[in-house]
Amino acid sequence: MAEPLLEVSALSKAYGSLQAVRDVSFTLAEGGSLGVVGESGSGKTTTARIVLGLEQADTGHVTVRGHDRSIRRRGRAERLRRAREVQIVFQDPFLSLDPRLSAGVVLHETLKLHFPDIDHARRIAQLLGQVGLGEREAAALPRHLSGGQRQRVAIARALAVEPSVLVLDEAVAALDVCVQAQILNLLADLREQTGTAFLFITHDLGVVSQVTDHLVVMRHGEIVERGPTARVLTEPRHAYTQLLLASVPRPAGIT
Amino acid sequence: MTILRISELRMRLPGTRRPVLDGVDLTVGAGETVALVGESGSGKSLTSRTVLGLLPPGAAVEGTVAVEGEDVLAMPATRLRELRRRTVAMIFQDPRAAINPLRGIGDFLAEGRPGSQDRVRELVSAVGLEHRVLRQYPHELSGGMLQRVMIAAALMGGPTLLLCDEPTTALDVTTQAEIVALLASLRQRYGTGLLFVTHDLELAAAIADRVYVMYAGRIAETGPAGMLLSRPRHPYTAALLAATPRVLETPRPRLATIPGQPPDLRTELAGCAFAVRCPRVTPVCHSDVPEPITRGEGVVACHHSITGGESDG
Numbered sequence: 001m002a003e004p005l006l007e008v009s010a011l012s013k014a015y016g017s018l019q020a021v022r023d024v025s026f027t028l029a030e031g032g033s034l035g036v037v038g039e040s041g042s043g044k045t046t047t048a049r050i051v052l053g054l055e056q057a058d059t060g061h062v063t064v065r066g067h068d069r070s071i072r073r074r075g076r077a078e079r080l081r082r083a084r085e086v087q088i089v090f091q092d093p094f095l096s097l098d099p100r101l102s103a104g105v106v107l108h109e110t111l112k113l114h115f116p117d118i119d120h121a122r123r124i125a126q127l128l129g130q131v132g133l134g135e136r137e138a139a140a141l142p143r144h145l146s147g148g149q150r151q152r153v154a155i156a157r158a159l160a161v162e163p164s165v166l167v168l169d170e171a172v173a174a175l176d177v178c179v180q181a182q183i184l185n186l187l188a189d190l191r192e193q194t195g196t197a198f199l200f201i202t203h204d205l206g207v208v209s210q211v212t213d214h215l216v217v218m219r220h221g222e223i224v225e226r227g228p229t230a231r232v233l234t235e236p237r238h239a240y241t242q243l244l245l246a247s248v249p250r251p252a253g254i255t
Numbered sequence: 256m257t258i259l260r261i262s263e264l265r266m267r268l269p270g271t272r273r274p275v276l277d278g279v280d281l282t283v284g285a286g287e288t289v290a291l292v293g294e295s296g297s298g299k300s301l302t303s304r305t306v307l308g309l310l311p312p313g314a315a316v317e318g319t320v321a322v323e324g325e326d327v328l329a330m331p332a333t334r335l336r337e338l339r340r341r342t343v344a345m346i347f348q349d350p351r352a353a354i355n356p357l358r359g360i361g362d363f364l365a366e367g368r369p370g371s372q373d374r375v376r377e378l379v380s381a382v383g384l385e386h387r388v389l390r391q392y393p394h395e396l397s398g399g400m401l402q403r404v405m406i407a408a409a410l411m412g413g414p415t416l417l418l419c420d421e422p423t424t425a426l427d428v429t430t431q432a433e434i435v436a437l438l439a440s441l442r443q444r445y446g447t448g449l450l451f452v453t454h455d456l457e458l459a460a461a462i463a464d465r466v467y468v469m470y471a472g473r474i475a476e477t478g479p480a481g482m483l484l485s486r487p488r489h490p491y492t493a494a495l496l497a498a499t500p501r502v503l504e505t506p507r508p509r510l511a512t513i514p515g516q517p518p519d520l521r522t523e524l525a526g527c528a529f530a531v532r533c534p535r536v537t538p539v540c541h542s543d544v545p546e547p548i549t550r551g552e553g554v555v556a557c558h559h560s561i562t563g564g565e566s567d568g
Contacts, residue, residue, distance in 0.1 A: 039427035040398075146516060147295075176294040176454065181498035181510040188509060203428060206500035210510065233502050247432035248502060249461035 003066070005030045005197050006051070006086075006165050011060035013046055020046045022221040024060070028165065028214075033191060033198040035212035035229060037205065037244070043221035048167050048201045052088050064164055080114060087158035091170035093150035097142045103128070103153040104138040110160045123160075130193070131156045131186060148179035152186070159194065169201040184211055205248055209233055217241050258415050258448045259283040259306060264318035266301065266472075268311060271520040276301055277472040277528075279318075280547070283416065288442060288449040290459030290480070292495075293469035296517060302469070303418045303452045307343055308335045322416065340367075344409035348421040350401040354393050361389030364408055371411065378407040381444065382437060399430035406437065410445065420452045435462050456495050460484045468492050471518050471528035478553025488555040488562075491529045527558065535559040 004027035013021040021043040028034045038044040049055040051062050053069055062069045064085040073079065090096040098106065107124045115123075128138050131152040142150050151171065158166055168187070172180045188211060191198060200212050208215055208229060215232045217225040217240065225238040236242045259282060266276040276298045283289045293299040301311070305320050308327045320327045322342055330338065347353045354363060364375045376386060382403040393401060402422060409417055419438070423431035439462065442449055453459050459466050460480040467477040468489065476489035487493040497511035515532045518524055527533070530540040539558050547556045 039429065148516075177456075177495055178294065178498050178513050181500070181512045184500060185509045185512060204500070205428075205502050209502045210500035210506050230504055230506075234504050243429055245502065247429045249432070249435065249455070249458040 004028060005032070005065060006199070007061075007063045008047070008051060009061050009063075011047065011050055011057045011062070013043075013050060013055065013057050019221050021050070021057070024218070024221075024223055026216050026223070026226065028197050028199060031191065031195045031197055032214065033200065033212045035200045035202065035208040035215040036218060037202060037208055037215060038218035039203060039244075041220070042218040044201050044218050045169060046221075047218070048088070048169050048199065051165075051199065052086050052167055053082060084114065084161050084163055086165045086167060087161060087163035088167040088169060089151070089154045089158050089171040091173050093147070093154040094142060096154060097150060097157075099142055102139050102141055103133060103145075103156065106153065106157050107160050110157055114161045127156045127160055130159065130190065132182075146179075147175055148182060151175065151179075151183055155183075155186070155190070159190065159196070162194070163196060165197050165199055167199045167201065170203070171200075172207060173202065173204065180207075187211060205233060205244060217244070256285045257282050258285050258323055259450065260319070260321045261302065261305075262319050262321075264302065264305065264320060265316065266298075266305070266310075267315045268520070269313040272523045273472070273518070273520060275472050275520060276305075277524075279469075279472070279474055281467055281474065281477075283448045283450050285415065285448055286442060286446040287465070288439075288451060288463045290451040290453060290463035290466045291469060292453055292456050292459045292466060294454060294517065296471075296520075297469040298472040299452045299454075299469050300420055303345075303420055303450055306416070306418055306450070307339055307345060341412045342414055343416045343418065344412060344414040345418040345420065346402070346405050346409050346422045349425050350398065350405045351393065353405060354401065356393050358392075359389070360391055360393070360396070360404055364389070364404070364411060368411060374411065375407075378410050379404075381410070381441065382407045383433075397430075398426055399433065402426065402430075402434055403437065406434075406441070410441065410447070413445075414447060416448045416450065418450050418452070421454070422451075423458070424453070424455075431458075438462065456484070456492075457499065468495070471524070473528055474547070474554075474556060475529065476553065476555045476557075478551070478555075482552060486561075488550050488553060488560040489529075489557050490533050490535050490559070490561065493561060494532075494534075527556075535561075 006028040009025045011021055011024040024047055036044045036047060050057045057070060069082060104124060107127055108120055111120045111123055133152050137145060137149055172183050175183060202208055212229045215229040216223045219240050225232060225241045232241060236245055261279055261281040264276050264279040265274050267274050279302055291299045291302060306327060310316060316328055365371050379386060384400060384403050423434050451462055463480050466480050466483045468475045470491050475491045483492060487496060494513045500510060513532045518528055526541045526543050527545050530536050545556045545558045547554045550560060
C-alpha cells in the first residue's frame with residue numbers, strides 16, 4: 001500500500017480525570033473514505049477535533065502527507081497550509097455559518113485568503129455548481145436557505161480551499177431523509193470528481209455503509225474494532241459492534 | 256374501542272396560503288401503537304399536539320379530535336386540564352429541556368399528586384430505574400435515564416393515551432433500542448395506547464402496529480407496519496424508503512432521491528401535494544386532490560398508487 005494521506009498514531013487526550021481518547025491510531029488513503037462510528041462519549045468528535053487542530057492531543061501524532069500537524073505552529077503561511085490539508089463540515093450549518101454572510105461572500109472571503117491570484121468569480125460559480133446551488137441561493141443569507149441548502153454552502157466553503165481531507169462530523173444527521181440522500185450522493189460525486197478523502201464521523205450505521213470503504217468503531221475513547229466497512233457490518237467481531245448492529249430498528253419480517 | 260379519533264382535522268395559520276393540516280384522519284385503538292411519520296414541516300407534531308389541545312397562536316381549526324369520544328377542540332379549560340392530568344400524557348424529544356434542573360427526580364414525579372409515593376416507586380421500577388434516582392437531580396442522570404424518568408412521569412396519571420414526539424431522536428442507538436423495548440413492555444403492562452411521532456420510517460415500522468405517512472399536512476398512506484414497509488402503495492412512501500441509507504453487504508452506488516422540496520406554506524395547492532416531485536405524475540394530479548382509497552388493509556391517497564405492491568427497494 002502507498003503511503004497514507006492521513007496518519008493518526010497513538011492519540012490520547014484527557015480532560016481532567018476523563019480519558020476522552022486513548023491510544024487511537026488509523027490511516028486514511030488518498031481519495032479514501034473512513035468512517036468513525038461511536039455513541040456519545042466515545043471520543044469520535046474529540047478525535048476529529050484533534051485531526052483538525054482545534055484540540056491538542058496529550059500524546060500521539062497526526063500527519064498529512066508526512067507533515068506533522070500535532071506541533072503547534074504560529075506563522076500565517078503555515079496556518080493556511082494546514083487549513084488546506086484538512087477541512088470540516090459540522091452537523092448544524094445554521095451554527096457553523098456566519099448568519100450575516102451569503103454563500104457567495106463566504107466563498108469569496110475564503111478564496112481571497114487562500115488563492116489571492118485566481119479568478120474568484122469563475123471559481124465561485126464552479127464551486128456552487130459542484131454542490132448544486134444556483135444564483136438565488138448564492139446571494140441569500142443562511143436564514144433564507146433550507147437545511148439542505150445550508151449544508152451545501154458549508155460543503156462548498158470547505159471544498160473552496162481544495163483540502164486533502166474533508167472531515168464530516170455528523171454532517172447529515174440533522175437532515176430529513178430525502179435531503180440526507182441528496183447530500184450523501186453529492187458527497188459521493190465530489191469524492192469521485194475531486195479525489196478529496198473523507199473522514200466520516202457518525203453514529204448512523206446506514207450512512208457508514210453507504211459512503212465509507214473502511215471503518216473504525218470507538219467506545220469509551222478506544223477503537224474496539226476496525227476493518228473494511230462491509231466486513232465489519234456483516235461479520236462484526238467485537239461484542240459492542242454486534243450490539244450497535246442489533247440496535248438498528250428493524251421491523252419484524254423485513255431483512 | 257377507539258381512544259383517539261381525529262377526523263377531518265384542518266388547521267390554518269396566519270400568513271399562510273394553504274392549510275398546515277389538511278383533512279387529517281387518524282385513529283388509535285385502546286392499547287394500540289400507532290406511528291405518525293413525516294419529514295420536517297409535514298404537520299406530524301402539530302397533529303399530536305392538538306390531542307392535548309395545544310394549538311399554535313392564531314390557529315383556525317376545523318374538524319374533531321375526540322379522546323374517548325369527547326372532542327378536545329370543544330372542551331372548556333377545566334375539562335382540558337383534567338384531560339392533560341389524567342387521560343393523555345406526552346413525552347418529548349429532549350428530556351433535559353422538559354424537566355426542571357433545580358428539582359429532585361422524586362419531587363418532580365410526585366408534583367401535584369400528594370400521597371403518590373407508592374405509585375412513584377412502582378413506576379420508577381417499571382421503567383427500569385433504581386429507587387435511588389428519586390434522591391438525584393437531572394444533571395446526575397444520562398439522557399436515556401432521564402427519558403425513562405419522563406416516561407414514568409407521563410404514566411403517573413394512568414393515561415389511556417401516551418403521545419411520544421420523537422422520544423428517541425436525541426438518544427444513542429443502543430439507548431433508543433432500550434427505550435423502544437421499554438415502551439412496548441409498558442403498553443403490555445398498562446394497556447396504554449401510543450401515538451409515536453417520528454421522522455424515521457423504519458423505527459416507526461419496528462415499534463408500531465399501524466403507520467400513517469404524512470406529507471404537507473395530509474395523510475399520504477396508512478396501513479399495517481409490515482405491509483407499508485415491504486409494499487408501499489404511495490410513491491412518497493416508496494421514495495422515503497429508497498432514500499434511507501441501510502446497512503447492506505453491497506451498498507448501492509447512489510441513493511435514490513426525489514427532486515425538489517415539500518410545498519411551501521405560502522403557495523396554494525390545487526391537486527396532490529406530492530405531484531411536482533412524483534415519478535408517476537399525470538395532469539390529473541395537478542388539478543384534483545386525491546381521495547383516500549382503501550387498498551387491501553391500508554388506505555392510500557394517490558391517483559396512481561403502486562399496485563401489485565412490489566417496491567423497487
